[in-house]
Amino acid sequence: MIxxxxxxxxVLTAPAFNDAASVMEKHRQATSVQDLSGQLTYTNISKSGRxxxxxxQQHILRTGEGAYTYNLLxxxxxxxxxxxxxxxxxxxxxxxxxxxxxxxxxxxxxxxSPSKKSDRFMGTEITYEDLSGYLSEPLDDYxxxxxxxxxxxxRPAHKIEAIPKQGLRTQxxxxxxxxxxxxxxxxxxxxxxxxxELLKTYEATEIRPIGTSGHYRAHRIKMENIQTGNTTVVQYxxxxxxxxxxxxxxxxxxxxxx
Amino acid sequence: MKYLKYMLKALxxxxxxxxxxxxxxxxxxxxxxxxxxxxxxxxxxxxPGQNPAGLYRWQxxxxxxxxxxxxxxxxxxxxxxxxxxxxxxxxxxxxxxANEAYVYYRRGHYFxxxxxxxxxxxxxTGFSAMDLANRxxxxxxxxxxxxxxxxxxxxxxxxxxxxxxxxxxxxPDNRSRLYLEDNxxxxxxxxxxxxxxxxxxxxxxxxxxxxxxxxxxxxxxxTEVGRVQVRGSWLYGNNDIPLSRIQVMAPMGSPVPYQVxxxxxxxxxxxxxxxTWAGEWNLWAEGAYVSSKRIGExxxxxxxxxxxxxxxxxxxxxxxHPERQLRLVAQFLQVFPHQGGRYxxxxxxxxxxxxxxxxxxxxxNYNWSAALRAVGEFRAEGFYLEPRLICKAWxxxxxxxxxxxxxGSGQSFFGHFKSNSRVxxxxxxxxx
Numbered sequence: 001m002i003x004x005x006x007x008x009x010x011v012l013t014a015p016a017f018n019d020a021a022s023v024m025e026k027h028r029q030a031t032s033v034q035d036l037s038g039q040l041t042y043t044n045i046s047k048s049g050r051x052x053x054x055x056x057q058q059h060i061l062r063t064g065e066g067a068y069t070y071n072l073l074x075x076x077x078x079x080x081x082x083x084x085x086x087x088x089x090x091x092x093x094x095x096x097x098x099x100x101x102x103x104x105x106x107x108x109x110x111x112x113s114p115s116k117k118s119d120r121f122m123g124t125e126i127t128y129e130d131l132s133g134y135l136s137e138p139l140d141d142y143x144x145x146x147x148x149x150x151x152x153x154x155r156p157a158h159k160i161e162a163i164p165k166q167g168l169r170t171q172x173x174x175x176x177x178x179x180x181x182x183x184x185x186x187x188x189x190x191x192x193x194x195x196x197e198l199l200k201t202y203e204a205t206e207i208r209p210i211g212t213s214g215h216y217r218a219h220r221i222k223m224e225n226i227q228t229g230n231t232t233v234v235q236y237x238x239x240x241x242x243x244x245x246x247x248x249x250x251x252x253x254x255x256x257x258x
Numbered sequence: 259m260k261y262l263k264y265m266l267k268a269l270x271x272x273x274x275x276x277x278x279x280x281x282x283x284x285x286x287x288x289x290x291x292x293x294x295x296x297x298x299x300x301x302x303x304x305x306p307g308q309n310p311a312g313l314y315r316w317q318x319x320x321x322x323x324x325x326x327x328x329x330x331x332x333x334x335x336x337x338x339x340x341x342x343x344x345x346x347x348x349x350x351x352x353x354x355x356a357n358e359a360y361v362y363y364r365r366g367h368y369f370x371x372x373x374x375x376x377x378x379x380x381x382x383t384g385f386s387a388m389d390l391a392n393r394x395x396x397x398x399x400x401x402x403x404x405x406x407x408x409x410x411x412x413x414x415x416x417x418x419x420x421x422x423x424x425x426x427x428x429x430p431d432n433r434s435r436l437y438l439e440d441n442x443x444x445x446x447x448x449x450x451x452x453x454x455x456x457x458x459x460x461x462x463x464x465x466x467x468x469x470x471x472x473x474x475x476x477x478x479x480x481t482e483v484g485r486v487q488v489r490g491s492w493l494y495g496n497n498d499i500p501l502s503r504i505q506v507m508a509p510m511g512s513p514v515p516y517q518v519x520x521x522x523x524x525x526x527x528x529x530x531x532x533x534t535w536a537g538e539w540n541l542w543a544e545g546a547y548v549s550s551k552r553i554g555e556x557x558x559x560x561x562x563x564x565x566x567x568x569x570x571x572x573x574x575x576x577x578x579h580p581e582r583q584l585r586l587v588a589q590f591l592q593v594f595p596h597q598g599g600r601y602x603x604x605x606x607x608x609x610x611x612x613x614x615x616x617x618x619x620x621x622x623n624y625n626w627s628a629a630l631r632a633v634g635e636f637r638a639e640g641f642y643l644e645p646r647l648i649c650k651a652w653x654x655x656x657x658x659x660x661x662x663x664x665x666g667s668g669q670s671f672f673g674h675f676k677s678n679s680r681v682x683x684x685x686x687x688x689x690x
Contacts, residue, residue, distance in 0.1 A: 044624065046581050052624035053653075079654055080297055080688050105403065107378035110542075111487050113535035120576055123583060230580035246332065248366060253417040257362065257369050 020144035023158045023179050028137045030184035032068065033215065035245035036060040039077070039238045042124055047229030054082065054122065060135070061245045066093045068136035071250035074122075075258065086255040087122075091132070102255035109252035118171040124232040125200060125223040129171060134186075141168050142175075152178045152187040153205055172199070183207055183216040193227075200225050213241040293327040296690035299404070307677035309442050319345045321404075322689065336361040339408075350437060351397060357408040369415040374408040377426070379476065381489055384589035384615055387529050387546035387566040390607050391474065391493055395435040399443045399606070399675075400644075400662055401682075407435065409474070420482040430471040434498040438464055438518055442678050445604070447504060450514060458513040465505075466520045472496045489531040497525035499606050501553050521559060523551035529566075544568045550607065555599055563596040581623040589615040603638065603674035612637040625651040633672070640670025658684040 037059050044052040059073040069091040076085040084104035091097050102109040115121075117129035132138070142162040150159050157178040164170045173196055178188035189202040204218030217239050224231045248254060303317040322342045329335040339358040345351035360373025377393075380386025395405040411428030438444050439461060449456045474495030481488055500520035507515045529546035546566040554560035568591035575584040593611045595601075601608035613636065619629035626649055633642040646660040661681050666673035 044580070046624060050581065050624040052581075078688075079656075080295075080686070081656060083295075106381075106383060108381040108383075110383065110533055110540065111482065111485070111535070112540055113538050120580070123576065123580075125580070225580065228578075228580050248364070251417060252420075253369060253415055253422050257364065257371070257415065 020146040020158075020160050021139075023146065023160060023184070024137060024139055024144050026184040027179050027186065028068070028139060030216070031134065031186075032136065033060065034062050034242045037238070037240045037243070037245055038236055040234055040236045042122075042232055042234045044124055045231045045233070052123070054079070059245050059249055061247060061250060063091060065091075069093050070135050072135070073249055073254075075255075084258070086258070088250060088252070088255060090250065091135070097128075097132075100252055100255065102252070107256065109255045117169065124234075125225045125230055126232060126234075127171065130202075130223070141165055141170075147176075149181075150178060152180070153203070155187060155207070156181045157187045180207060185216055185218060187218075198226050200227075210239045210241045211243075213243075215241045217241075289331045291329045294690050295325045296688065297323045298687050298689045299323070300685040301682065303398075303680050303682040305442070305678060305680045307679055309677055310445065311448065313440060313442050314347060317345070317347065319343065319351065324690070333363055333365050334361065335364075348397070348440075359408070367416055367418050369413075369417075371413040372411075374410050375413065376406045376408050377413075377428075378406070379491075379493060381478070381480075381491065382531055382544055382568070382570070383533075383540070383542055383572050383587055384568065384570045384617075385591065385610065386531070386544055386568075387527055387548055388491055388493060390527065390548065390550075391476075391495065391498070391525065393432055393434045393498055396443070397435070397437050397441070400678075407432075411474070422478075422480050424476075424478045424480075426474075426476045428474040428495070430473050430496065432474060432498075433522075436500075436520075443675065446518070447516070450506070460511075460513040460515045462507060462515045462517050464518040464520050466500070466522060468496065468522050469524065470496075472524060485534050487531075487533045489529075491527075491529045491531070493525075493527045495525060496522045497550055497607070498522070501551060501559055503553065503557070521551075523559065525550045538573055540572045542570045542572075552601075552605065561597065565594040565596070567592050567594070581621065583621040585619045587615075587617040591615070600669070601638070603640075603669055603671045606671075609671045610635060619648075625649060635666070635670050635672060638667060638670035638673075640664070640666030640672030640674075642672045654688050656684075656686045658682075658686070660684075 037057070039055065039057050041053060041055045055077045057075045057077055061071045063069045063071055071091070072089040074087050076082045086102040086109075088100040088109070089097050096114040099112050099114055100109050101112045115128045117127065117132070119128050120126070121128055121131050142164055145161045145163075147159040147161055150157055157180050160177045160179060162175040162177055164172065171193070172191050173194040174192040176190040177186060179185070180187040185204065185207060186202070187204055187207075190198060191200040191202070193199040201224050203222045204220070206219035207216055208219060209216050217236065219236045221234045222231065299321040301317070301319045301321070305315050321344070324340045325337070327335065327337050337358060337360060338356055340354070341357050342354045343351050356374065358374055358376055360371055360375045362369065362371040378389070379391045380389035393407045393409055394402040395407055396402070397405065409428045409432035411426065411432070413424070413426045415422055415424045417423075438446060446461050447459050450459050472495050474493070476491065476493040478489055478491040480490075500522050503519045503521070505517045505519050507517055526549040527546055529544055531542065531544045533540065533542035535541060544567070548564050548566055550562045551559050552562035568589055570587065570589035572585070572587040577583065591610055591613055593608070601611065610633070614634045616630065616632040619627055621627045626647070629646040629648065631642070631644040635641065643663045644660055646658055649657045659681070663679045664672040664676045665679070666676070668674050
């Protein structure tokens, strides 16, 4: 009886599981690049309407370690009081990221304590865990279930629930993902905290192709923290994908000699 | 003010000439790329305390800084920074000059930079012994960060993995800019004792003396051992803070004329820096040996050798309130002289002897920050407090209101110059 029930359950659930896995694998392929460069401007908007805007140049290069680990160099361009500040992150498979910070006032780069996954990235509503997820969805860390299809900003999307596997250290109890059917990019996400309450929402718009790379990218994203009322809006421009990025850029020497 | 008009015209001319040249170059060849940035600063300082020589209570300055970059292909880049400074009270500060003008070539592991470039010698989050070699315009001794002077010379780096070798060589005439006359930070003698009383003295200028015109040379090797960053540095050249002696020219004159003899003596610094982290704290340390010269108690130029040790930590906190952040840098440093004697409060290289330095900034919200710099000097018993309030509510304008409170024993730099405590307002705005 138990065996029969297990077999029936497996048969009933397997297609859904496989569909979710297949959608997520396509999503990971869509976000996976050899290298990427571009400019981004983010604006943090507080609950009371105060704003903080920063513009950065980003350079991303896949590491030699694995298909889904990256070197990430971010250089602040404006405003003037932070211009020249750079951060270098080197991801490792199964190990903490390594991070360096270059401050123009000190004219030196220094290795800094690795950020916690729940730390906000540069004061935005995007955490280091979110950032890592954008570079490469951690497929092995979550159980994915296909919930159906919905339209997000006029674009058909798969709705998927991602539950962290037992023992995973994450700030989220659950995520609901909307994967754009045409481009396999993340169109929308709802992040729930460990108590199951809605914490943040992510929305990606202005999805356009990038040159002749065959890749698409959202040119505008919005992350809203429902619990604090703070919002971060990021506008991207000048994307270049797989056009070649100098590996020497991902070094402290580069940061110090810009 | 007529100089200001000429300076602004020249600056505008340079800007348009540079912009036109860059545009033509970009159109002619897509390998060229250009960038222009600029910043304007207005500064006002008020000194509530009277200076012993009765010098100025107000200072006001305007500055425009233009920065142009020109890159060719992947490997070549040039950069020039032109600064125009205007000060209605101080003609020596009415200047237009190119503070930086260099080209660099970078390929693979190699980097070479040649030309006029600004250098910060210390590679430490806090104050490093190597910073004694920094070249500044010393019009003001407290606000030196915006006054770093460009030096003519070469910088070469070779890096592989986490290891980097850096060599630098600069021309001997790269010196700090000093203002001996009419400056609140320099006490020129006004009177001298003579039999039967005092005689009034008259400053007749300064004369520089060199034992040798040494180029400024340095090398450093840095690497990472596990999670520890290690850097060994060495520097040799002339100390640009000269030793000064009064040379009376005609003792029987009235007033008595005198000249200040400025002796530029050799300076050698060797330093070892270590940095790592524990939890969310970044930790760092430096041990340095400094060999220099000073005027001994007998009035002769004598060796000044000391070991300079420092320990520091810094940390960043992001609070639950999404706008609130705190940054803290704390450093303890101790100097161990290898000879007897006591350093005079006017020996700028010995401002810190046994001191704690704090630098902290709290971002209250996106528009307002409060910051504090503080120094406690225990051996000479002096202190310095600099609270600042920073406003970005009218971005891109940035306004900074600050106070500088110097105090303590007259044997310390901070106590000696306590009449230079002041309040200041900086207004900074990008202009390009």
